[in-house]
Amino acid sequence: MAAPKKGRGSTGGQGKPGRAxxxxxxxxxxxxxxxxxxxxxxxxxxxxxxxxxxxxxKAKSQPGKPDAINETNMNTAVSIIERxxxxxxxxxxxxxxxxxxxxIVNIPKGTNSKQAREQVGTTAQLYFRPVLTVTGGTxxxxxxxxxxxxxxxxxxxxxxxxxSDPETASDSKTTPSASATTQGRAVxxxxxxxxTPSASAxxxxxxxxxxxxxxxxxxxxEKKFTALxxxxxxxxxxxxxxxxxxxxxxxxxxEGDAKYLLGPAExxxxxxxxxxxxxxxxxxxxLVSMEFTDKGSKKFQTITKKLSSQQSPQNQFAISLDGxxxxxxxxxxxxxxxxxxxxxFTQQSAEDLANVLSYGALPLSFSxxxxxxxxxxxxxxxxxxxxxxxxxxxxxxxxxxxxxxxGLALIxxxxxxxxxxxxxxxxxxxxxxxxxxxxxxxxxxxxVAIGITADSFIVYFERIRDEIREGRTLRPAxxxxxxxxxxxxxxxxxxxxxxxxxxxxxTVGKVQGFAxxxxxxxLLDVVVVFLFTKPVMTLMARTKFFASGHPxxxxxxxxxxxxxxxxxxRRVSARTxxxxxx
Numbered sequence: 344m345a346a347p348k349k350g351r352g353s354t355g356g357q358g359k360p361g362r363a364x365x366x367x368x369x370x371x372x373x374x375x376x377x378x379x380x381x382x383x384x385x386x387x388x389x390x391x392x393x394x395x396x397x398x399x400x401k402a403k404s405q406p407g408k409p410d411a412i413n414e415t416n417m418n419t420a421v422s423i424i425e426r427x428x429x430x431x432x433x434x435x436x437x438x439x440x441x442x443x444x445x446x447i448v449n450i451p452k453g454t455n456s457k458q459a460r461e462q463v464g465t466t467a468q469l470y471f472r473p474v475l476t477v478t479g480g481t482x483x484x485x486x487x488x489x490x491x492x493x494x495x496x497x498x499x500x501x502x503x504x505x506x507s508d509p510e511t512a513s514d515s516k517t518t519p520s521a522s523a524t525t526q527g528r529a530v531x532x533x534x535x536x537x538x539t540p541s542a543s544a545x546x547x548x549x550x551x552x553x554x555x556x557x558x559x560x561x562x563x564x565e566k567k568f569t570a571l572x573x574x575x576x577x578x579x580x581x582x583x584x585x586x587x588x589x590x591x592x593x594x595x596x597x598e599g600d601a602k603y604l605l606g607p608a609e610x611x612x613x614x615x616x617x618x619x620x621x622x623x624x625x626x627x628x629x630l631v632s633m634e635f636t637d638k639g640s641k642k643f644q645t646i647t648k649k650l651s652s653q654q655s656p657q658n659q660f661a662i663s664l665d666g667x668x669x670x671x672x673x674x675x676x677x678x679x680x681x682x683x684x685x686x687x688f689t690q691q692s693a694e695d696l697a698n699v700l701s702y703g704a705l706p707l708s709f710s711x712x713x714x715x716x717x718x719x720x721x722x723x724x725x726x727x728x729x730x731x732x733x734x735x736x737x738x739x740x741x742x743x744x745x746x747x748x749x750g751l752a753l754i755x756x757x758x759x760x761x762x763x764x765x766x767x768x769x770x771x772x773x774x775x776x777x778x779x780x781x782x783x784x785x786x787x788x789x790x791v792a793i794g795i796t797a798d799s800f801i802v803y804f805e806r807i808r809d810e811i812r813e814g815r816t817l818r819p820a821x822x823x824x825x826x827x828x829x830x831x832x833x834x835x836x837x838x839x840x841x842x843x844x845x846x847x848x849x850t851v852g853k854v855q856g857f858a859x860x861x862x863x864x865x866l867l868d869v870v871v872v873f874l875f876t877k878p879v880m881t882l883m884a885r886t887k888f889f890a891s892g893h894p895x896x897x898x899x900x901x902x903x904x905x906x907x908x909x910x911x912x913r914r915v916s917a918r919t920x921x922x923x924x925x
């Protein structure tokens with residue numbers, strides 16, 4: 344009976360190593376092509392290499408509010424800080440959370456670090472202001488909006504937009520109007536049976552004065568509103584600089600497609616107790632519900648009572664965050680205690696607005712934990728030093744491989760080259776994809792990875808040499824050594840990757856760059872060993888130079904002290920005939 348044939352997989356793919364090589368070569372070509380097509384041919388450099396300022400902010404909560412520091416609030420703070428930094432005209436700034444209570448702000452060179460520190464370190468200011476006038480985001484023609492003096496000495500305005508819903512108004516320079524998708528929403532809710540405070544004078548609810556000469560402050564505000572260009576990011580960020588809550592101001596929408604003349608703040612963000620996005624099953628729409636504190640409820644009832652009796656757009660109140668209008672809903676009735684903002688919300692836009700409102704109510708502030716400023720020259724010196732250290736380490740590895748493994752060093756160098764190409768292209772593509780920046784610790788991680796990759800080659804080569812010492816020829820030695828070497832390599836790389844993952848999760852700041860690079864290169868080591876080193880070794884074993892055990896191949900049986908070739912021996916059974924006893 345014929346013995347069953349062994350499966351092709353038992354030899355480790357000895358017959359078709361070209362498939363694995365083709366796969367990894369296709370991946371290398373695709374990554375290289377993607378790198379050149381994207382225009383990002385070099386990895387993005389971190390602050391410590393490119394130069395700039397790195398600020399680590401630590402979140403703090405007031406006593407009695409330990410739950411304020413959570414993932415949602417931290418992400419909201421990141422978006423607010425990112426908008427502040429971008430308002431300074433900074434490009435490619437990085438703002439991201441690190442750990443449960445830290446935010447890292449990396450600002451590239453060329454930015455006023457002092458101004459940036461003042462912007463990112465302060466708590467966001469959230470206010471509810473009545474809308475006096477709303478127009479398009481471009482500069483307003485003279486005479487289309489004229490704040491005038493009222494009896495209270497505060498400015499009022501005649502709206503230039505005729506449409507009651509700014510979303511439907513056209514956006515033109517001759518007839519400016521708001522077209523922001525976040526505008527024109529309605530505020531509704533149930534009025535509580537508590538006492539209704541009497542309405543106080545406010546610039547947001549008074550009718551324009553029939554006559555009178557505007558005071559200098561009003562004239563300056565009118566001029567500022569007329570000239571404001573909300574399509575300019577820098578002008579949009581500076582529109583409300585230095586304005587006190589009790590003073591009227593000008594502001595832009597977050598998108599820059601509308602600008603507002605706003606009255607004094609009637610309600611602040613600290614008056615909001617809670618806000619959340621909800622889906623109304625009956626109407627099939629997303630809305631944002633707000634709950635106010637007792638003090639905030641009375642304030643909100645006062646302003647909504649006054650606004651509900653006004654015509655558009657003076658029946659709107661603007662939710663202003665850091666001087667930008669994130670929403671400007673219309674008021675349909677007097678409200679207190681709770682309210683709902685409804686309109687053209689998607690789930691994402693409703694959650695974003697709810698986060699903004701909630702952030703204004705949170706007792707959450709930040710303190711500077713560390714501030715690191717690196718000049719471009721110093722960063723270049725650090726990068727040069729890191730590259731020199733890497734070159735020295737690689738050179739020592741090459742010298743060791745050539746001296747000890749001779750011809751096998753060629754396979755190791757080709758594998759290191761393949762690993763280097765994969766690592767470089769992936770790092771270059773990860774910059775624009777996820778914001779990965781190559782900092783000095785990350786360079787150190789790449790240098791350490793050279794040793795990890797070389798260790799995998801050494802494990803495999805030693806297993807092959809052990810098989811040759813046992814008397815086997817090269818081709819079977821290559822295949823028999825692979826399963827044993829594979830297990831050792833996988834265990835070693837798993838431990839290295841696990842250490843990198845733990846380090847990435849428990850550390851903050853630049854050390855994460857080291858952990859990320861170490862984990863990435865460890866994964867690539869597995870890919871290279873399986874799809875490149877092993878197939879190339881299989882092909883080399885078929886060449887005369889390696890198969891014959893040339894003295895410079897690194898696989899010379901005599902030099903390795905090989906035993907005589909193993910040969911099968913038949914067991915000879917001798918049958919002994921015992922003489923019968925007489």
